[in-house]
Amino acid sequence: MLLTIDRLTKKFGGLAAVQDVSANIEQGKITAIIGPNGAGKSTFFNLISGFHQPTTGQIEFLGHDISTMRADRVARLGVGRTFQTTHLFEQATILENVLIGHRLRTKSGLFDAIFRTKREKEEEKRCLEKAEDALDFVELSSLAYESVAQITQEQQKRVAFALALATDPTLILLDEPAAGVNPDETDGLAELMKKMVKHGKTVCLIEHKMPMVMSLADHIIVLNHGELIAEGTPKEIQGNERVIEAYLGGNSHVSA
Numbered sequence: 001m002l003l004t005i006d007r008l009t010k011k012f013g014g015l016a017a018v019q020d021v022s023a024n025i026e027q028g029k030i031t032a033i034i035g036p037n038g039a040g041k042s043t044f045f046n047l048i049s050g051f052h053q054p055t056t057g058q059i060e061f062l063g064h065d066i067s068t069m070r071a072d073r074v075a076r077l078g079v080g081r082t083f084q085t086t087h088l089f090e091q092a093t094i095l096e097n098v099l100i101g102h103r104l105r106t107k108s109g110l111f112d113a114i115f116r117t118k119r120e121k122e123e124e125k126r127c128l129e130k131a132e133d134a135l136d137f138v139e140l141s142s143l144a145y146e147s148v149a150q151i152t153q154e155q156q157k158r159v160a161f162a163l164a165l166a167t168d169p170t171l172i173l174l175d176e177p178a179a180g181v182n183p184d185e186t187d188g189l190a191e192l193m194k195k196m197v198k199h200g201k202t203v204c205l206i207e208h209k210m211p212m213v214m215s216l217a218d219h220i221i222v223l224n225h226g227e228l229i230a231e232g233t234p235k236e237i238q239g240n241e242r243v244i245e246a247y248l249g250g251n252s253h254v255s256a
């Protein structure tokens with residue numbers, strides 16, 4: 001198993017945003033995390049990527065205990081994540097955004113940066129190559145020198161993907177990759193996620209768009225009020241009583 005989560009809990013004051021969740025993420029698959037607003041999905045991602053420390057419980061990634069590891073170390077071990085497109089620098093170019101994202105996650109101290117050591121220059125070259133490869137992967141090479149303010153929401157999503165890909169992750173966490181884009185564009189982004197898997201990545205996404213989740217995911221984890229209420233294949237989840245109740249008050253089916 002690529003990632004094993006064991007009895008994970010995160011409390012904010014009296015509120016358990018994630019409560020005693022155990023789950024696995026399998027290598028080479030697409031896992032979707034779904035659940036109503038406030039279910040704990042983002043907190044779950046923040047715990048895996050080291051942005052939050054769990055109150056209790058454990059997370060193991062490729063045999064390493066990453067439960068209390070800092071975000072930069074988790075990133076270096078091979079967990080990449082996207083942030084909302086509002087985290088992009090609007091006035092900078094696409095390439096600059098990807099470069100900055102990569103630099104923030106790679107190591108070369110202030111000393112190297114000021115004195116432009118050999119290591120710093122080599123690192124700069126490596127970053128540029130990684131950024132260009134990532135832009136090529138998301139099919140944005142031709143727009144590399146456009147500013148982010150000038151491109152569509154869907155293209156901004158691709159930039160967010162490229163940012164995460166530039167760190168060469170084994171596991172890539174995508175936070176609502178298809179929010180705010182039209183159905184055709186949603187299909188294009190789904191294709192891009194499949195392409196990531198073809199290239200050896202493991203994908204885990206938070207998504208509210210059910211048709212996309214149901215056609216794309218191999219495995220679905222459902223959270224509600226911080227608790228894992230179901231997991232399984234899309235088919236199993238669509239017919240699951242607890243899921244239907246959590247989403248729709250028991251009146252209807254989770255749409256396919």
Ligand SMILES: Nc1ncnc2c1ncn2[C@@H]1O[C@H](COP(=O)(O)OP(=O)(O)OP(=O)(O)O)[C@@H](O)[C@H]1O
Nearest residue numbers: 012015016017035036037038039040041042043044
């Ligand atoms: N930093 C924080 N401090 C206090 N409470 C928080 C914090 N982050 C999240 N919460 C609370 O934890 C609960 C779960 O929030 P979370 O954002 O993880 O849910 P979510 O499933 O991602 O929701 P959405 O789909 O609306 O983004 C919510 O009640 C939220 O208010």
